[in-house]
Amino acid sequence: MQLYDSKLAPNPRRVRMFMAEKGIDCDTVQVDIIQGENLSDDFLAINPRGVLPTLVLDDGTVLDESVAICRYFEELEPQPPLMGTDPVSKAQVEARQRHMEFDGLMGAAEAFRNAFPGFANRGLAGNAGTVDAVPALVERGRNTVVRFYERLNEALAESEFVAGDAFTIADITALCTIDFAAGAARVPIPDGCENVKRWHAAVSARPSAAA
Ligand SMILES: N[C@@H](CCC(=O)N[C@@H](CS)C(=O)NCC(=O)O)C(=O)O
Known part of the structure; x- marks a missing residue:
């Protein structure tokens, strides 16, 4: 599992924080938005929308949208619950x-x-x-x-x-x-x-x- 991340941007930080609350760790790759690395052919081949965060699972599945990625982690590791309990x-x-x-x-x-x-x-x-x-x-x-x-x-x-x-x-x-x-x-x-x-x-x- 690999998280395409951008240290200064707010949406990737949401996912990093969510993961930290749950004690989930994974490899990260920094993508420099200011320099336009998210618009490079290499990154667009991974996520054609060119946005971060983007999570690539071990089977190659690509998830984008911060909340969708958080939902995945919530299902994977329900404790502590961060998206409600009932x-x-x-x-x-x-x-x-x-x-x-x-x-x-x-x-x-x-x-x-x-x-x-x-x-x-x-x-x-x-x-x-x-x-x-x-x-x-x-x-x-x-x-x-x-x-x-x-x-x-x-x-x-x-x-x-x-x-x-x-x-x-x-x-x-x-x-x-x-x-x-x-x-x-x-x-x-x-x-x-x-x-x-x-x-x-x-x-x-x-x-x-x-x-
Ligand atoms: N709704 C998306 C928004 C993603 C988004 O816009 N991310 C920003 C970083 S905070 C981005 O990738 N910007 C690229 C750009 O400005 O070209 C999400 O929550 O993941």
Whole structure:
């Protein structure tokens, strides 16, 4: 099993963190997105979509999409459960994980992608052809992230973790989103979002956060 990974990117980090929580290890291959290695013929022969993370199983099966890869690991190694434990909690975790992606990660990606000079003609991730960046999307993406922080702050007033009282994949997506938003997209956790700050400190202290 081999994980095609990219150290600085948020989606591969989600999978690394998920694996670390479960104590799963595998060979990794670093692919430099900034230099466009993900668009090389060699990588497109593995994943024609040109995105990371990409997991290649021993029988040659190729899995992409972070959550699909996590689902595979959840089935392979159910403990500790990170995607819910019964019909209701599984649905709730999935909903919260999607909220973190749509409310936060997409806005942060939009803000970063459309501002970063190296992506001036790579406005969409992966093998999407030549797509110009749209500068107006930087502001829109940043505003989306601010709304995400505010909503998350309200949710974390009610529960210890993003999807309730257990640490799940929704926390992993939220942490990777926030660290990417605060760093690459330059939208740190605003003052006033004290619940988010408390949660962020706690989740960042988990050993898996260093994965
Ligand atoms: N929905 C996909 C998104 C994958 C994705 O966009 N990954 C980014 C890295 S965070 C990527 O490969 N970018 C390549 C590029 O920017 O060309 C997933 O969750 O795996």
